[in-house]
Amino acid sequence: MTTKVYTEADQLRGDVHVRAPLVLGGLDFNGVTEKIAAVIEKPDKRWFAALAFSLALLSIYGVCIVIVVWEGIGVWGNRAPVYWGWPIVNFVFWIGIGHAGTLISAILFLFRQKWRTGINRSAEAMTLFAVVCALSFPTIHVGRIWLLYWFAPLPNQMDVWPNFRSPLLWDFFAVSVYGSVSALFWFTGCVPDFATMRDRADTQLKRIAYGAVALGWRGSNRHWHNYEVAYLILAGISTPLVLSVHSIVSFDFATSQLPGWHTTIFPPYFVAGAIFSGFGMVMTLLIPSRKIFDLEEIITIRHMENMCKIILLTGTMVGYAYGMEFFIAWYGQNPYESFAFVNRAFGPYAWAYWIMISCNVFIPQVFWIKKFRTTPWIMFIISIFVNIGMWFERFVIIVTSLTADFLPSSWGYFSPTIIDVGCFVGSFGLFGTLYCLFVRFVPQVSITEVKVVMEQADPHWEGYHLAEEGH
Amino acid sequence: MSKVHGALAEFANPAELYHACEKVRDAGYNDWDSHSPFPIHGIEKAMGFAWSRVPWFALVFGLTGAAGGFALQVWISTVASPLVISGKPLLSWPAYVPVTFELGIICTAIGTLGGMCLLNRLPAFYHWLFHSKRFESATDDGFFISIESTDSKWDSAGTSAFLESLGASHVELVEG
Known part of the structure; x- marks a missing residue:
C-alpha cells in the first residue's frame, strides 16, 4: 500500500483530470502531526523578532489610548463636520478584515471546499484578533469609556434604556455576537488539537495547560459524531451571521440621510469588500508564515491560488459596486447625491479615491494570469495593496460624505493628528501580538481537519482494498 | 489495588x-x-x-434566544422606556429584527456547544x-x-x- 508522493510541481501542472491533492510531500497522519506541532515545539528566532516588533507597536497604541482617555477625544482630528474620523474608518477596516475567517470556516465548509482545512484555523484566529482591534476603536471613541455599559440593556437608576431603533445599537450586538460566536467556533475546532498537544507534551506544565483546554477529549467516535453535528450547526448559523455583520455595519451609514451613504447597495457592497479585505489579510499573514514555519506541504500553492481567485472575484464585485453607485447617483437625479459622487472622484479627496480604485479594482485583475496566482512574493505584494485599498475605501466613504453635505457653509477638510496615526499603527501592534501568541501556543493549522481530507482517512479508500486483495 | x-x-x-x-x-x-x-x-x-441529538439543543436554544430578544425589545420600547423616536410607533417591530436575529444566533451557538458537551460528558x-x-x-x-x-x-x-x-x-x- 504505497501512495504517490505529490509535489508542488504536480499541483502547478494543472492536470484537469486529476484533482490536485491537498497534502504534499507524501506526509502520513503522523507526519502531519509532527509538521504542525513542530511550529510550537521548536520556536523560530524570527518569531521572537516578530513578537518584539508587534509589542513595540502595541506600546504605541497603549500610550495613545492613555492620551485619548486622559485628554478626551479632541486629541484626534475629529472636528466639525467630521466627527467620525479615523476611529470609525479603522473600526470598519478591522471588522471587514475579520470576515475572511468565518467565511472560510463556515461558508466554505457548507460548500464542501476541502482546501479550507489548511487555512481555516489561522484565518479564524485572524478574525478574532481583527474583531478585538475593531472593537477597541468604538470603545475609545465613546470618550468616557467607563460608561460603555450604557450600550447594554441593563436596568439602571436613571431609568434610561438603549434605543433599539438605532443601527449603532444593532452594530453593538452584531459585532459582539460575531466575536463571541467566532470565538466559540474557533475553540471547538481547537479542542481535538489541544488533545494532540496534551498527548505530545513533554513537561507537566504543558500537559496540564493543554489538558485543561482539551476538555478531556479522547478521540471517541461517539464524541466525534456529536462534535461533527455541532460543527455543522455552527457553520450553518455562522453563514448568515457573517453576512449580517457587515450588513449591519453598513446600516450605520445607509440609514442616515447623508448623500453618498443613503444607498441600498451598501449591505452587499460592504460584505463583498469585507471578504475581499479579509482574504487580503489572510494572504499577508500566511505567505510569510508558511515559509517561516515550513508548512508549504500543508498550506500549498493550490490553497494560495484559490484565495487569489476569491480576491479577484470579490475585488471585481467591489468594482461593480463602485460603478453602480455612480450610475444610481446619475440615474436617481438627486443633485446632492450626484454631487457627492463627482466630489469623491474629482474633489479634494480625489487622491484617496483613486488610490482606492487602483488598489481594489485594477491591481487585483493581474490574478487573471496563473503566473501571478502561483508566485508567493507577487501575491504578497498584491495582498498589501488590497489592505491599503480597503482602508482607503472606508476613508473615502466616511470622510468625503461628511466633509461636503447639503450646506456648503458647513463644508470642511479633515486632517488626522499624530494621535490618529498612532492609534491606527498601534492597532497593528495589538493584532500582531495576538497573532504571534496564537502561532506560538495553538496549532496554526487544524491537525485533525487536514487528516480528514487525506485520501487515507476514508475507510473505503481504494488503497485499502488493493492491500486486502494482495494478501 | x-x-x-x-x-x-x-x-x-x-x-x-x-x-x-x-x-x-x-x-x-x-x-x-x-x-x-x-x-x-x-x-x-x-x-x-x-443520530445525534445536538440539533434539538440548537433548535430550543435558538428559538428561546430569538423570542427572548424580541420580547426584551418590545418590553423596553413600550413599557420600560416608552419614548417616541423620529415619530415611529412604540412597537416598531421591523427595527427589532437585527437584534432578535443576533440573540437567536448567540443562543443557538451556546446551546449547540453546551449540548455537545453534555451529550459527550465533557469536560x-x-x-x-x-x-x-x-x-x-x-x-x-x-x-x-x-x-x-x-x-x-x-x-x-x-x-x-x-x-x-x-x-x-x-x-x-x-x-x-
Missing part, C-alpha cells in the same frame, strides 16, 4: 477499524467505543448508534483510558477500540481474544 477497567485494541488504519467496529457491534457489546484522531466517515453505521479530565501509554497516539495516528469491563458480555480472557481475532495489532487490559 489496581482494577481492570477494560480492554484496548489497536488497529492499523481507518479501514481496519471500520470493519472491526462492525464485528464488535454484531457481537452484541454495549459499553464499547472506538477512537481515532479524526472523525471517520460512516462509522456511526459500523458502530450502530443513533471529563479523568478517563480510565488515560492510564494507557499507547492510547496517547489516539490523537495522532492510532486507531483503537475499547471495551469496558462493565459490559455484560465482559470476560477478561475472552474479550481480549475476541479483539485479537478482529486483526488488532496490539491488545492490552487497562488497569489503574
Whole structure:
C-alpha cells in the first residue's frame, strides 16, 4: 500500500483530470502531526523578532489610548463636520478584515471546499484578533469609556434604556455576537488539537495547560459524531451571521440621510469588500508564515491560488459596486447625491479615491494570469495593496460624505493628528501580538481537519482494498 | 489495588477499524467505543448508534434566544422606556429584527456547544483510558477500540481474544 508522493510541481501542472491533492510531500497522519506541532515545539528566532516588533507597536497604541482617555477625544482630528474620523474608518477596516475567517470556516465548509482545512484555523484566529482591534476603536471613541455599559440593556437608576431603533445599537450586538460566536467556533475546532498537544507534551506544565483546554477529549467516535453535528450547526448559523455583520455595519451609514451613504447597495457592497479585505489579510499573514514555519506541504500553492481567485472575484464585485453607485447617483437625479459622487472622484479627496480604485479594482485583475496566482512574493505584494485599498475605501466613504453635505457653509477638510496615526499603527501592534501568541501556543493549522481530507482517512479508500486483495 | 477497567485494541488504519467496529457491534457489546484522531466517515453505521441529538439543543436554544430578544425589545420600547423616536410607533417591530436575529444566533451557538458537551460528558479530565501509554497516539495516528469491563458480555480472557481475532495489532487490559 504505497501512495504517490505529490509535489508542488504536480499541483502547478494543472492536470484537469486529476484533482490536485491537498497534502504534499507524501506526509502520513503522523507526519502531519509532527509538521504542525513542530511550529510550537521548536520556536523560530524570527518569531521572537516578530513578537518584539508587534509589542513595540502595541506600546504605541497603549500610550495613545492613555492620551485619548486622559485628554478626551479632541486629541484626534475629529472636528466639525467630521466627527467620525479615523476611529470609525479603522473600526470598519478591522471588522471587514475579520470576515475572511468565518467565511472560510463556515461558508466554505457548507460548500464542501476541502482546501479550507489548511487555512481555516489561522484565518479564524485572524478574525478574532481583527474583531478585538475593531472593537477597541468604538470603545475609545465613546470618550468616557467607563460608561460603555450604557450600550447594554441593563436596568439602571436613571431609568434610561438603549434605543433599539438605532443601527449603532444593532452594530453593538452584531459585532459582539460575531466575536463571541467566532470565538466559540474557533475553540471547538481547537479542542481535538489541544488533545494532540496534551498527548505530545513533554513537561507537566504543558500537559496540564493543554489538558485543561482539551476538555478531556479522547478521540471517541461517539464524541466525534456529536462534535461533527455541532460543527455543522455552527457553520450553518455562522453563514448568515457573517453576512449580517457587515450588513449591519453598513446600516450605520445607509440609514442616515447623508448623500453618498443613503444607498441600498451598501449591505452587499460592504460584505463583498469585507471578504475581499479579509482574504487580503489572510494572504499577508500566511505567505510569510508558511515559509517561516515550513508548512508549504500543508498550506500549498493550490490553497494560495484559490484565495487569489476569491480576491479577484470579490475585488471585481467591489468594482461593480463602485460603478453602480455612480450610475444610481446619475440615474436617481438627486443633485446632492450626484454631487457627492463627482466630489469623491474629482474633489479634494480625489487622491484617496483613486488610490482606492487602483488598489481594489485594477491591481487585483493581474490574478487573471496563473503566473501571478502561483508566485508567493507577487501575491504578497498584491495582498498589501488590497489592505491599503480597503482602508482607503472606508476613508473615502466616511470622510468625503461628511466633509461636503447639503450646506456648503458647513463644508470642511479633515486632517488626522499624530494621535490618529498612532492609534491606527498601534492597532497593528495589538493584532500582531495576538497573532504571534496564537502561532506560538495553538496549532496554526487544524491537525485533525487536514487528516480528514487525506485520501487515507476514508475507510473505503481504494488503497485499502488493493492491500486486502494482495494478501 | 489496581482494577481492570477494560480492554484496548489497536488497529492499523481507518479501514481496519471500520470493519472491526462492525464485528464488535454484531457481537452484541454495549459499553464499547472506538477512537481515532479524526472523525471517520460512516462509522456511526459500523458502530450502530443513533443520530445525534445536538440539533434539538440548537433548535430550543435558538428559538428561546430569538423570542427572548424580541420580547426584551418590545418590553423596553413600550413599557420600560416608552419614548417616541423620529415619530415611529412604540412597537416598531421591523427595527427589532437585527437584534432578535443576533440573540437567536448567540443562543443557538451556546446551546449547540453546551449540548455537545453534555451529550459527550465533557469536560471529563479523568478517563480510565488515560492510564494507557499507547492510547496517547489516539490523537495522532492510532486507531483503537475499547471495551469496558462493565459490559455484560465482559470476560477478561475472552474479550481480549475476541479483539485479537478482529486483526488488532496490539491488545492490552487497562488497569489503574
